[in-house]
Amino acid sequence: MKGQIIAIGDELISGRVVNTTSSFAAARIFSAGHKITRITVVGDSPDDIKQCLKAAIRDSQFVLISGGLGPTSDDITNEAVAHALDLPLVENHQVMEQIRNAERRFGHSASEEFKRKLSMLPKGASVLEPNGCAAGYWLKYQGAYLFFLPGVPEQLEKHVVQKILPKLNSLDQERPFVALKVFKLFGLSETRINMDLEELQTWDSSLKVGYYPVFPEVHVSLTASMKTAEKAQKIIDDASAVIRAKFQEFIVAEGQDASLASTLGESLKSRGMVMAAAESCTGGLLGATVTSAPGSSEWFDRSIVTYSNRAKEQELGVSPETIEVHGAVSSETALEMAAGARRISSAECAIAITGIAGPEGGSGDKPVGTVFIALALDNHNLVHRFLFPGSRREIRMLTVETALDWLRRYLVYGSLLPGYKPVF
Amino acid sequence: MKGQIIAIGDELISGRVVNTTSSFAAARIFSAGHKITRITVVGDSPDDIKQCLKAAIRDSQFVLISGGLGPTSDDITNEAVAHALDLPLVENHQVMEQIRNAERRFGHSASEEFKRKLSMLPKGASVLEPNGCAAGYWLKYQGAYLFFLPGVPEQLEKHVVQKILPKLNSLDQERPFVALKVFKLFGLSETRINMDLEELQTWDSSLKVGYYPVFPEVHVSLTASMKTAEKAQKIIDDASAVIRAKFQEFIVAEGQDASLASTLGESLKSRGMVMAAAESCTGGLLGATVTSAPGSSEWFDRSIVTYSNRAKEQELGVSPETIEVHGAVSSETALEMAAGARRISSAECAIAITGIAGPEGGSGDKPVGTVFIALALDNHNLVHRFLFPGSRREIRMLTVETALDWLRRYLVYGSLLPGYKPVF
Incomplete structure (x- = not known):
């Protein structure tokens, strides 16, 4: 099935x-084997909505309209x-029933305006959710299926999965099977990755290779559309083998739902290891990134976010002399932070971060973007100095990615260098 | 000036x-007083790009095409x-010069394909950045200004600010002055906010009021377009006074760039206070949220992310008996965590969080979403139990917002209840 999406809202167009x-x-x-040819955003303007909707119906078998x-x-x-489809608005009895239920439950009356807004739907509309108000509806118009959805992400997402996909699938039994695989790479440029994968681009006409910078990573997607699921999967498996062989340690995650953090977690778990962290300029972003993966409590013990010098001394046992002589942003401080985090937590390994994320705080010697990352594990206490480019947000993201990537590489490859190369 | 945006890329349309x-x-x-009527996403398909571009040129004075x-x-x-505009591709000398410079600098030759892709531009194109390759260009076609921009966010953003806005502004001296103000609210539903602001909607035809749920907040935007900057600002100021009077403590931030964290920071700074935190199920998200505001080192000392029970005991001095008898997710543990964080840091106030973010780990007694938040400040040790709805991500976001909002309210209003009401 070939369709379009129209999203309505001044908040979006502005x-x-x-x-x-x-x-x-x-x-x-897309993953279900259908095709979206266009996504259009328009403001809360009846004329724009009309023009857009009519154009979409002309070219499509289905249209999703949200907001x-x-x-x-x-x-x-x-x-x-x-107005656009020249259909009268008629009262929907299911919606009115829900409004009356809500009035009884809350013990007060909704305004007439409120009732009219929610219950008057274009003629022919069937509600998607019999137990809700403003919960969306669908209708068939000139051969096209039109789905009207609330703009609220949680509600829209539920309807797409539970109502619209089953409907589209039942209408199109002939759709191809789509197999999809995403590789997430860190430390190589998009151009370099593209050049290295030139052979894949002419491999098989049903295989599509896409390259997408998703800061700070580059994602490579493989998509195959075939008559059977097995055939589509076979092409993806063969192409995946090529990508693994080419990029090896630069692959930080395999699969759309996997992340560098979840990959690192698997490595730690398989070795029976737990990690801890000590963060300064990232302020907890490393901990938040790690613990966004469900199940991270199995391999993540704690992160100690020591923003002030005093906290570094008290929490982690960094010596005041070290900070006095070398500064809070230094190899020496980073090493003592990592050792401290490991000692306190008794975790098998610890990462420490201290740096200058900006926009203020840089100096000629240590410009904004200067970050020291230390690892404490086995008999090693390692530290590297980095100079990350970009805004405060980008510097913090590059720092967390590099720190986690370094530990991942150390565990899997024994290589001491992270994907983003240190300055010395 | 009235224009459209077209974003090209299979990664976007899929x-x-x-x-x-x-x-x-x-x-x-929009902020500069011009109007965008449509944003369209199409895939890497020449036919779709052609159709879209021709339609946009027909209806617009300018078109931005990215990717x-x-x-x-x-x-x-x-x-x-x-192909779409029936223009020949001709070699751009400035781009070729840049490629040759790069070849000399890196000491190796680019491929012919690479050179052709970057240097052959539609006839009439002027590059936006004389010192870059693939850095975008513009041309005038049938009275419309077409701007072609790289899809990489950092590059696109730079060009919009430095090249395109000055160009549009110079072309349209008659554009209205736009004043804009955003209020960020937490703890009230969008419908409730809309009903309370009914009077503003019919106030002045040049004032537009928008309502946008930006989880977990609802943002209210005021936009006024007038002949002079002073008149536009006056309407916004008057409407802002209405919003402040109506919603008071529910306003967590004023201004697009302000956030709950920056508002809280101002409150702490003006009282000469520093805060600390102890986090469990949020895993550092509170610290990361707080420190995403530049300058937060002035009022944020540390966050201690104690994911394991042992870490809670060692770092924060939570007694093993408390965890044994009441559980790690309990009022008692939260209180001891907050007291511990405050004691260790000597900060004037501390927030502690312990809960079950899911998707695993819930029980009949303490279902997923159960979170205890404690505050330690002045002579008080306060704790509330919450039951947050949604996914792991949503529960963590609601937890951080509620914790920071509670402290903000306590400081400003002395009220003990956060915007999101506790279950008991």
Whole structure:
């Protein structure tokens, strides 16, 4: 099935809110073997909505329209759609029933405006969720299936998975089987990766290779569309073997849901190891990144975020003389922080980070972006100095990625250098 | 000036990468008083690019086209544009010069394919950045200004600010002055906020009020377009006074760049206070959230991320009996964690968090989403139990927001209840 997505909202067209919901819907629809040819964002303007909707219906077998279904004054989708398709608005009894239930439950009456906004739907509409208000509906118009969805991410995502995909799949029994695989790489440029994978691009016409910088990583996606699931999977498996052979230690994660943190966690778990961390300029971002992976409590013990010098001394036992002589941002401080975190936690390994994320605080000697990362494990206490480019946010992200990548490489390859090369 | 944005890329249309760059560009263009009527995403398909570009040129005074300018095999924008506009591709001497410089610098030759991809631009193109390759260009076509930009966020953002906005502004001296203000609220539903602000919606035709859930907050934006900057600002100031009076303690931040963390920081700084934190299920997310605000080292001392029971005992002095009798997720443990963090850090106040973020680890007694938040400050040791809904990610975000909001409210209002109400 070939379709389009239209997202409605002044908050989207004015750039105040990023359109994440369309990406979610597109990803799910694409993975199920259907095709999205266009994603369009328009503001809360009846004329723009009309023009967009009519153009989409002309070119598509299905259209997802999100946003503008709620009770607030800027929610105008129902009226705009009725106008665009020349359909009358009629009261939907299921929605009215839900509103009455809610009135009884909360013991007060909704306004007439509220009731009208939610219950008057374009003629022919069937609600997606019999037990909800403003929960979306669908209708068939000139051969195209139109799905109207709330713009709230959680609700939209639920409907896409539970209602729309099963519907599209039942309508299109002939769709190809799509196999998909994503590799996440860190420490190589997109151009370099593309050049190294030139052979894959002419391998098989049903295999598509995509390259996407997702800061600070580059993701390589393999997509194969075939008549059977087995055939599609076979091509992906063969291409995956090529990628693994070419990039080896630069691959920080395999699979859309995997991350550098989850890969590192698997390495630690398989060795029966637990890690700890001591963070300064990243302020907890390493801990937050690590623990965003479910199950991380099995291999992550603690992160000690010591933003002040006093905290570094008290928490981690960094000596005041070290900070006095070498500075809080120095190899010596980083090493003592890592040793301290390991000693206190009794974890098998510890990472320490101290640096200058900016925008203030740099000096000629140690410009913004200067970060020292230390590892304490086995009999080793290792430290490297890095100079990361970019904004405060980018420097912090590069620091966390490099620190975790270094530990991962050490465990798997015994290599002492992380993917992002230190300055000395 | 009225324009559109077209973002090109299979990674965008398939939903693998979220289209953040168009939002950035739209926000900047909108704030400068111009209008974006449509944002369209298409894949790396010459036909789709052609159709989209022609439709956009027909309806617009300017079009921003991003993506597909690089040297890799899926970069096809230049060819697609030349084809769509029926313009020949001609060698751009400035780009060729840059490629030759790079060859000399790196001491090796670029491939012919690489050179051709980057240097052959549609006839009439002027490069935006004389010292770069694949750095974007612009041309005038049938009265419309077309700007072609790299899809890489950092590069696109630089060009929008430094090249495109000055160009649009110089072309349109008559554009209205736009004043904009954003309020960020936590603890009230979007519907409730909308109902409370009904009067603003009919106040003045040049004032627009928008409501946007940005989890876990709801943002209210005020936009006024007027002939003079003073008039626009006056309306915004008057409307802001209404919002402040209506929502008071529910306003966690004022201004697009402000955040709950920066608001809290101002409150702490003005009282000469420093805070510390002890985190369990949020794993450092509170520290990362707080320190994403530049200058937070002035008021944030440390966060101790104690994921394991042992870490809670060793780092924070939580007694093993407390954990044994009441559990690691309990009022008692939270209180001891907060007291411990405050004692160790000598900070004037401390927040502690312990809970079950899921998806595993819940029980009948303490289901997933159960979180205890404790505050230690002045002579108080306070604790509340919460039951947060949603996914692991949402529970962690609600926890951090509630914890910071509670401390903010305590400092400013003396109120003991955070915006998100505890279960008892």
